[in-house]
Amino acid sequence: MGLFDDDFYSTRVRRRSRYWPRGSSRALGLRPGSTLRIALISSLTSSVLVAALFLLWGGGGRSPEPESMPAIAGGQSYVETSERIISASEKVRPAVVSIINLTTQALELQEAGDFEEGELPYNTSMGSGVIFKKQGDKAYIITNAHVIQDAGEIQAVLVGGERKKATIVGKDIITDLAVLEVGSDGINTVVELGHSDKLRVGEMVIAIGNPLGFGDSLTQGIVSSTKRIIPVSINQDGNYDWEQEVIQTDAAINQGNSGGALVDLNGKLVGINSMKVADRGVEGIGFAIPIDQAVPVLNALMEKGKVSRPYLGVYTMSLGYYLDGIEMNGLDDPDEEEGSEDTGEPREETDGEAFEPAEPVVPKGVTKGVIVLEAVGPSLDAGLKFNDIIIALDSTAIGSTLDLRKYLYHSKKIGDSLKVTYYRDGKKHTLDVKLTEKADAQE
Structure with a gap:
């Protein structure tokens, strides 16, 4: 007899145990069907444990993406940046016009019948402009003063192809800015002015204009410098007689882009494209007049037709x-x-x-x-x-x-x-x- 009355601590062996092989479930004291229940419980426990570990280590309930999009500064993906460029261009493009300057010589050739109707004389100059104000039946366009130099007749071509005759409100060759006036019918978009002083080096910008006569053209780049000082020959005689503070960008700016818009990714005007270094071996260097410097000049031109100095x-x-x-x-x-x-x-x-x-x-x-x-x-x-x-x-x-x-x-x-x-x-x-x-x- 054992020290305790219960069988758990008893040294006696049950007679039925001799009929089951060693190591079997019956030998271990398990009834038939217990193995299946243990397997199911173990499987469920493992599944719950794996799920808990996934949530604990950052799964956050989100489905894993097969490929993550590369990101740029600020955590924005390239897809998001592309969409911002598209949105900004759609917002600004209707406010950007092509400027056709029929010089006095071009008008003389046209009147002489040397060119067919609709054909532009060879010495016609082209540029770009930005609609920045609409008042009553008039709309006002910013452009460069050199774009309308020696003008006999000026035409503004809207993004949809409609041509409007433009008159000069005022110009200032020191800052290379001018304001034109056209009828406002058919014009529904006016550019929103931004702040060039808030631009940062490396920020992405868009140049919109009429390069080489290809109207409604768009290029993109980054701000290379927010306050680049360059010498300017006002009379283009080779002698530098002024210095201009400009925005430098690598957005492609070619002949005809002058007077066009430089905008940020919010679709706000931050500069007026003005010059391009096009010397041999030089690429990707364009300049724009900062809008914060342009606004006082534009106000003076609107008020008096000139800048008093x-x-x-x-x-x-x-x-x-x-x-x-x-x-x-x-x-x-x-x-x-x-x-x-x-x-x-x-x-x-x-x-x-x-x-x-x-x-x-x-x-x-x-x-x-x-x-x-x-x-x-x-x-x-x-x-x-x-x-x-x-x-x-x-x-x-x-x-x-x-x-x-x-x-x-x-x-x-x-x-x-x-x-x-x-x-x-x-x-x-x-x-x-x-x-x-x-x-x-x-x-």
């Missing part, structure tokens, strides 16, 4: 060009938008004979400044003369025509007094000039 009234050339032996074949006017032109004729005549002007007297050691080629208006009234060499305005040294123009436009206002330091016949002098607004007759 302080007027000194001197035709000059940089002293450095003279000292380097450069001929005076393109005279820069630092404060006349249209500049001046050397006709090759003598400046004065005496008794019917040509008079050759005297050379300026350049003091020893003076290498920077501007030579006065002609004084008119305020500078003439103050006493400046031909061959005077201006070396400073107020207390700011002036080394070139570019320096003179930048100081006038950035530091002075109409009505201000300006102290001019100059050399005449080798001797230093100073005088005061009261800056005025240029009269329309002086344009």
Whole structure:
């Protein structure tokens, strides 16, 4: 007899156990059918455990994707970015027009019957524009001033192909901006202005315009620089007489894109395409005028048809060009938008004979400044003369025509007094000039 009354701890062996093989279920004390139940329970337990581990380790109830889309900065997929480009272009394209400039020469050829109806003369120029305002029965278009240069007749071609005759509201060649006016019938889209100051290097942008006459053309790229400073030859005579702050982008900008829209992926206008570096071996460098800088100019053009700036009234050339032996074949006017032109004729005549002007007297050691080629208006009234060499305005040294123009436009206002330091016949002098607004007759 065992120490305990129950069979669990008993040393006795049941008589029936001898009939079952060792290791069988009956030998283990299991009844028939127990094995199947254990297998089912084990299978269910394993399934529950696997599901719990999947949820715990980030399954989150989401179905696994066979392939994940590559992402760009900010977590946006390429598919999402492509859709934003499409949406932005659909939003802006109806507000972008092609500009056809029938120059005076082109009109003469057309009137002479040298071209069939609908055929454009060979010297017709083309560009782009952006509808930025609609008021009553008029709509207003931004473009570049150089796009409408020497215009005889200007036409704006809408995205649907309709042509409208345009008139010039105003232009400013310093900033290369102009505003055109057309009838508003058929125009339902006006571009939304963005903020160029909020652009970031690397941000994707879209250029829309009329390159090479292919209207309603779209290219994309990134912002390479938000504030690139480049020198500009306003009169295209090879002499730099202004500096422009521009947006640099690698979006393809070709001939005809000038005046078109540079927009962000929200479909907002951030720049006006203006220039392209197209030298040999250079690609992917385009420039646009920042819209935040353009808006004050556009407002002035809408209000007065021009941008009023302080007027000194001197035709000059940089002293450095003279000292380097450069001929005076393109005279820069630092404060006349249209500049001046050397006709090759003598400046004065005496008794019917040509008079050759005297050379300026350049003091020893003076290498920077501007030579006065002609004084008119305020500078003439103050006493400046031909061959005077201006070396400073107020207390700011002036080394070139570019320096003179930048100081006038950035530091002075109409009505201000300006102290001019100059050399005449080798001797230093100073005088005061009261800056005025240029009269329309002086344009």
